[in-house]
Amino acid sequence: MTTQERKAIDIPQVEARTPIPRQNLRVPGPTPLPPEIMAAQAQAMVNHRGPEFAAIVKRVTLRLGYFFQTTSPVMTFPASGTGGQESTIANLFSPGDHVVAIIIGNFGNRLAKIASIYGLQVTRLEFPWGEAAEPAAVEERLQGLPPFKGVLMTHNETSTGVTNDIEALTTVIRRHSPDTLIAVDAVSSLGSVPLEMDAWDVDVVFTGSQKGWMTPPGVMMIAASPRARAASKEAKLPRFYFDWGLALKKLEVWQHPSTPAVSLFYALDVALEMMLAEGREAIFERHAQAGTYVRGRAKAMGLQLLADHKYASNTVTAVKTPEGIDTKALLKKLREQDGVVLAGGQDHMEGKIFRVGHLGFFCEADLVETMDKLEARLHEFGYRG
Numbered sequence: 427m428t429t430q431e432r433k434a435i436d437i438p439q440v441e442a443r444t445p446i447p448r449q450n451l452r453v454p455g456p457t458p459l460p461p462e463i464m465a466a467q468a469q470a471m472v473n474h475r476g477p478e479f480a481a482i483v484k485r486v487t488l489r490l491g492y493f494f495q496t497t498s499p500v501m502t503f504p505a506s507g508t509g510g511q512e513s514t515i516a517n518l519f520s521p522g523d524h525v526v527a528i529i530i531g532n533f534g535n536r537l538a539k540i541a542s543i544y545g546l547q548v549t550r551l552e553f554p555w556g557e558a559a560e561p562a563a564v565e566e567r568l569q570g571l572p573p574f575k576g577v578l579m580t581h582n583e584t585s586t587g588v589t590n591d592i593e594a595l596t597t598v599i600r601r602h603s604p605d606t607l608i609a610v611d612a613v614s615s616l617g618s619v620p621l622e623m624d625a626w627d628v629d630v631v632f633t634g635s636q637k638g639w640m641t642p643p644g645v646m647m648i649a650a651s652p653r654a655r656a657a658s659k660e661a662k663l664p665r666f667y668f669d670w671g672l673a674l675k676k677l678e679v680w681q682h683p684s685t686p687a688v689s690l691f692y693a694l695d696v697a698l699e700m701m702l703a704e705g706r707e708a709i710f711e712r713h714a715q716a717g718t719y720v721r722g723r724a725k726a727m728g729l730q731l732l733a734d735h736k737y738a739s740n741t742v743t744a745v746k747t748p749e750g751i752d753t754k755a756l757l758k759k760l761r762e763q764d765g766v767v768l769a770g771g772q773d774h775m776e777g778k779i780f781r782v783g784h785l786g787f788f789c790e791a792d793l794v795e796t797m798d799k800l801e802a803r804l805h806e807f808g809y810r811g
Contacts, residue, residue: 447765448765449761449765449766449767450764450765450766450767450792450795450796450799451767451783452766452767452768452782452783452784452788452792452793452796453767453768453769453781453783454584454614454637454741454742454769454781454783454785455584455613455614455634455636455637455643455783455785455786456636456642456643457636457637457638457640457783457785457786457787457788458640458786458787458788458792459640459641459642459693459787460640460697460700460787462696462700463640463641463693463696463697463700463787464693466692466693466695466696467642467689467690467692467693469689469692471688471689472688474681474682474685474686474688475681479681479686479688479691480679480680480681481680482691482692482695483502483677483680483681483682483686483691484680485695485698486502486691486694486695486698487499487500487502487677487680489698489699489702490502490647490649490698491649492702492706493616493617493698493701493706494616494621494623494631494647494649495621495622495623495624495625496623496624496631496649496651497624498623498624498649498650498651498652498655499649499674499677500647500648500649501647501648501649501650501670501673501674501677502645502646502647502648502682502686502691503645503646503648503667503668503673503682504644504645504646504684504685504686504687504690505634505644505645505646505668506634506636506643506644506646507533507611507613507632507633507634507637507646508536508540509646509668510611510613510632510633510634510646510647510648511536511537511540511611511632512540512668513632513646513648513665513668513670514537514578514609514630514632514648515537515540515541515544515546515578515663516544516661516663516664516665516668516669517650517654517657517658517661517663517665517668517669517670518575518576518607518609518629518630518654518657518658518661519541519544519546519575519576519657519661519663520660520661520662520663521544521545521546521662521663522545522546522547523546523547523575523576524546524547524548524549524572524573524574524575525541525546525547525548525549525574525575525576525577525578526548526549526550526551526568526571526574526576526577526578527541527548527549527550527551527577527578527579528551528553528559528564528577528578528579528580528590528595529550529551529552529553529579530552530553530555530557530558530559530580530583530586530588530590531555531580531583531584531585531586531588531772532583532584532585532586532772532773533580533583533584533585533611533613534578534579534580534583534611535773537578537579537580537611538550538578541578544663545663549571549574551564551567551568555585555586555732555774555775556586556588556732556733556734556744557588557734557737558588558589558590558591558734558736558737559579559590559595561591561594561595561597561598562598564595564598564599565598565601565602568598568599568602568603569602573603574603574606575606575607576606576607576608576609577599577606577607577608577609578609578611579592579595579608579609579610579611580610580611580612580613581610581611581612581615581616581619581621582612582613582614582615582619582739582741582742583739584613584614584742584781585744585771585772585773585775585781586732586733586744586775587731587732587733587738587739587742587743587744587781588732588733588734588737588738588739588744589615589619589737589738589739589740590737591737592610592621592626592628593622593626596608596626596627596628600627605653607629607630607653607654607657608627608628608629608630609628609629609630609631609654610628610630610631610632611632612631612632612633613632613633613634613637614637614638614739614741614742614785615633615638615739615741616631616633616637616638617633617637617638617639617701617709618637618638618709618710618713618740618741618785618786619710619713619714619739619740619741620710623649623651624651628651629650629651629653629654629657630648630649630650630651630654631648631649632646632647632648632649633646633647633648634646634647635647635690635693635694637741637785637786638709638713638741638785638786639694639697639698639701639786640697640700640701640786640787641690641693641694641697642690642693644687644690645687645690645691645694650670655670655674658670658671659671667684669683713740713741713784713785714740716740716784716785716788716793717738717739717740717741717743717784718740719790719793719797720743720782720784720793720796720797721735721738721743723797723801724743724745724782724797727797727800727801727804727811728810728811729745729746729748729811730745730746731743731744731745731746732744732745732746732775732779740784741783741784741785742781742782742783742784742785743781743782743784744771744775744779744780744781745779745780745781745782746778746779747777747778747779747780748804748809750808750809751804751807751808751809752777752807753770753771753776753777753778753779753780754770754777755807756780756803756804756807757770757780759803759806760799760800760803764799764803766795766796766799766800768780768781768782768783768796768800769781769782769783782796782797782800
């Protein structure tokens with residue numbers, strides 16, 4: 427490129443910055459932030475190799491272990507939940523390894539896709555969207571498979587509002603293949619609903635800061651069992667940024683191999699303090715009550731839920747859009763005129779469902795307003811239930 431050509435590049439004409447409007451953000455992530463956590467991010471920057479940040483990393487790491495319910499170290503990376511999926515695949519397996527992916531929605535499908543991209547042989551055990559993976563059906567299907575090195579599955583499928591019974595699934599998997607590596611995507615569940623990594627004998631669990639942790643997007647948290655850490659030392663797939671060996675080595679001195687998202691750690695540090703003050707079991711109960719309320723209000727309106735009631739999520743509810751109503755138009759009205767932001771459907775469910783997030787930082791009034799506004803807009807669109 428010549429000097430003359432460089433000068434020909436104009437300054438881009440863009441929209442002016444405007445304040446973010448007040449919203450009742452009810453998508454299943456990113457989730458609303460408490461004032462204390464927003465304020466925490468405004469603190470002065472520190473050296474990420476210095477003692478101040480090391481103290482934060484230590485607090486965050488040890489407290490995350492409590493919520494993961496594991497004695498294994500919890501690693502943190504600057505990434506989203508998808509980074510947890512890729513980190514899991516890259517650290518556990520070698521080219522050509524056979525893995526089983528239990529799929530109940532979009533994010534289970536993504537995990538299987540990443541495994542395929544990395545050159546693994548993937549057997550997909552797929553269940554209809556809206557249903558959980560039935561342990562008996564999984565056990566039966568595993569019986570006809572050749573030996574496999576790992577099983578990949580989601581705990582809470584964000585795209586459908588369904589929660590898998592990980593304890594039961596792990597039991598049947600171990601009965602069939604005791605030493606297989608079991609990895610669980612808990613992005614939209616961990617910290618909000620019960621998941622006992624050690625007690626349930628799960629090898630890898632990962633989550634993201636933007637879900638139940640009341641923190642902005644940008645921090646992926648992942649724990650690996652002794653079995654998983656041993657496997658990672660033998661695994662041959664290439665990795666660098668997400669390498670557990672490098673991360674664990676630096677964690678010994680409460681640091682990261684690369685530059686961490688320092689201000690997000692300020693936020694996560696405060697968030698974990700708030701969560702401990704509320705109490706782990708109290709958080710689970712708050713989310714259980716939220717799930718019951720949202721599902722109950724939807725049913726009272728005559729709406730149909732996508733999820734099988736037995737496995738309905740307590741962090742996100744997927745609602746079938748009534749016949750004759752334009753989902754995008756409905757969500758646009760709610761967002762622009764009521765300040766209530768819901769999520770649409772994904773993949774083949776686009777336009778057929780909408781999703782109400784109820785995880786992380788919320789109160790009863792937020793959910794009441796959401797369902798009241800939804801009911802009013804549905805009536806405006808001609809729906810009577």
